[in-house]
Amino acid sequence: MSRDPAIGYRRPMRSWWRRDRFFVRYMLRELTALAVLVYAIVLAVGVVRLSQGEAAFDGWLQALRSPLSLLLHVVLLLSMVVHAHSWFEIMPKTMPLIFVGGRRLAARTIQRTGWAATVVVTVVVFALALWARA
Amino acid sequence: MKRSNAPIFWLLFGAGGMLSALLGTVLVFITGLAVPLGFALGADWMSYPRALAFAQHWLGKAFLFVVIALFAWHAVHRLFHSLHDVGVHAGMTAKLLCYGTAAVLTVAAVVGLLSIGF
Amino acid sequence: MTEPRTVDLEVLRYRPERDSEPVWQRYTVPYNHDMSVLQALQHVKDELDGTLSYRWSCRMAICGSCGMMIGGKPKLACETFVRDLLPGPIRIEALAHFPIERDLVVNAEGFIRKLERIKPYLIPKEPRTLAQGEYLQTPLELERIEQFSSCINCMLCYAACPQFGLNPEFTGPAAIALLHRYNDDSRDGGRAQRMEVLNAEEGVWSCTAVAYCSEVCPKHVDPANAVNQNKVNSAKDYFLRFLSPKGATR
Numbered sequence: 001m002s003r004d005p006a007i008g009y010r011r012p013m014r015s016w017w018r019r020d021r022f023f024v025r026y027m028l029r030e031l032t033a034l035a036v037l038v039y040a041i042v043l044a045v046g047v048v049r050l051s052q053g054e055a056a057f058d059g060w061l062q063a064l065r066s067p068l069s070l071l072l073h074v075v076l077l078l079s080m081v082v083h084a085h086s087w088f089e090i091m092p093k094t095m096p097l098i099f100v101g102g103r104r105l106a107a108r109t110i111q112r113t114g115w116a117a118t119v120v121v122t123v124v125v126f127a128l129a130l131w132a133r134a
Numbered sequence: 135m136k137r138s139n140a141p142i143f144w145l146l147f148g149a150g151g152m153l154s155a156l157l158g159t160v161l162v163f164i165t166g167l168a169v170p171l172g173f174a175l176g177a178d179w180m181s182y183p184r185a186l187a188f189a190q191h192w193l194g195k196a197f198l199f200v201v202i203a204l205f206a207w208h209a210v211h212r213l214f215h216s217l218h219d220v221g222v223h224a225g226m227t228a229k230l231l232c233y234g235t236a237a238v239l240t241v242a243a244v245v246g247l248l249s250i251g252f
Numbered sequence: 253m254t255e256p257r258t259v260d261l262e263v264l265r266y267r268p269e270r271d272s273e274p275v276w277q278r279y280t281v282p283y284n285h286d287m288s289v290l291q292a293l294q295h296v297k298d299e300l301d302g303t304l305s306y307r308w309s310c311r312m313a314i315c316g317s318c319g320m321m322i323g324g325k326p327k328l329a330c331e332t333f334v335r336d337l338l339p340g341p342i343r344i345e346a347l348a349h350f351p352i353e354r355d356l357v358v359n360a361e362g363f364i365r366k367l368e369r370i371k372p373y374l375i376p377k378e379p380r381t382l383a384q385g386e387y388l389q390t391p392l393e394l395e396r397i398e399q400f401s402s403c404i405n406c407m408l409c410y411a412a413c414p415q416f417g418l419n420p421e422f423t424g425p426a427a428i429a430l431l432h433r434y435n436d437d438s439r440d441g442g443r444a445q446r447m448e449v450l451n452a453e454e455g456v457w458s459c460t461a462v463a464y465c466s467e468v469c470p471k472h473v474d475p476a477n478a479v480n481q482n483k484v485n486s487a488k489d490y491f492l493r494f495l496s497p498k499g500a501t502r
Contacts, residue, residue, distance in 0.1 A: 005362035005420075008351025009266055009274060013417050017219065019324060023414065026462045030216045036154045037209035037235070039162055043202050044239045046165075047246040050189055054182045061180065065170040073166030080158035087155040090461050094480040097396055104395070114155070122160040129164055129175055135452035141487035144457070215460050219414065 029086040035079030038072070088114030143211050143233070150208025153201065161201070186250065195247045202243040206236040259283040259334055260341035261292055263304065266352045274352060277301075278341065283334060289342065290318055290329035293356075306356035313470055316406035320356050321345040326411035326468045349410055349417035363407055366423050370431040370449050375442025393438040400433035400478055402471040409465035409475050415458050422458040423449060425465035425475030432478035450486045457486070 017023040049060040092107035188194035214232040218224035266274040281295045309315040318329040350358035409425035416422045463476040
């Protein structure tokens with residue numbers, strides 16, 4: 001006895017993400033992609049300017065020193081932190097169940113490992129940058 | 135049911151997401167705040183001769199290419215799906231605009247890095 | 253805090269024979285400390301308005317019948333307590349993202365078809381005779397699938413999933429969790445036959461890892477995990493399919 005799956009009143013999905021705090025957090029997570037894109041563009045422009053010679057590249061460096069750029073990069077920095085946090089928050093969901101010594105590896109462990117890796121990478125990169133000073 | 139081609143873009147999305155999660159914060163801090171403000175690394179840390187030397191080395195090229203490309207492909211994949219989430223019809227135009235942006239950035243990075251030479 | 257003597261419910265009514273669209277109706281029911289939202293609805297139906305329609309059965313969160321939106325969140329009415337929603341009014345609506353048939357009853361036909369489509373039964377790896385005896389399964393092998401086998405088909409996860417709301421063709425959390433339950437069962441050999449469902453755009457690829465489904469699941473099935481794990485399997489299948497005649501699935 002089969003029925004039509006379409007029978008019934010359909011409620012609109014307009015503004016669905018404003019219905020619940022969980023969805024708002026999700027949209028903020030997705031929005032961090034804009035920051036990742038903007039930063040990729042900044043770097044790409046930098047590479048292109050670099051290929052165009054010293055004057056062009058100095059122009060790019062100059063632009064980075066402007067108050068607008070500094071403000072933008074503060075926003076980008078915050079977005080990167082939100083991205084990293086939300087990335088590791090969801091990471092356990094993307095992995096199969098892992099058993100270590102007969103016990104299930106907790107989601108929290110995976111999340112903390114991700115964060116620890118970020119801290120390590122940050123420290124290592126900054127240390128390398130310091131070592132490579134002019 | 136028709137097989138989706140999503141895996142290609144999803145792998146790029148995943149790789150870029152992991153890379154930007156690990157490296158995004160420190161890179162933005164260094165290139166966008168520390169160096170322009172002359173904090174800790176000195177204002178000359180990214181000067182033309184030094185940046186050129188970095189980009190001329192094959193490792194520097196690889197690093198810049200991978201960061202720009204993966205960040206771009208991660209971001210456009212997510213933004214494309216966000217368009218769908220907010221009710222924008224996620225058709226061919228939207229797809230071309232989003233993934234096309236990443237393609238443009240990738241090509242720009244390749245052309246730029248190659249013309250910098252070795 | 254002194255407890256009230258009554259509490260108000262605001263229920264989204266819909267009677268297709270007389271309503272062009274749903275309309276809110278308020279009821280005042282006597283309150284006591286133990287009552288569930290289901291019991292409040294029972295009072296309405298028994299004493300105030302016999303026309304109110306809703307599904308229910310076990311009253312103990314195992315049959316999966318009484319799923320509805322309570323205070324804007326997908327919940328089982330039998331295990332949602334009025335005392336936690338005071339002072340009210342308590343807004344009650346049919347499960348989100350499903351077509352409303354009448355009042356709090358949704359059309360679940362699409363969901364049933366998806367369950368059927370994923371082949372929810374053991375497909376033996378090779379033919380097996382009675383003489384071979386029963387399958388042996390270790391506790392660890394059971395643990396791999398146990399949470400995914402706990403689904404009571406209450407559809408709260410579909411009400412939580414905005415991707416299903418935006419595209420009703422999406423196979424969805426519970427169906428994919430059930431699919432995964434069979435794929436990962438040590439007794440099963442049907443993985444390759446289930447790949448087609450996973451690999452489709454309406455398979456795992458409609459999921460954007462909102463993961464609200466896992467938040468609302470009353471049985472802690474964690475369907476978000478089932479779906480997103482299988483993105484890896486689907487991607488492997490996509491890229492490695494040319495290497496082996498049957499595809500890359502284990």
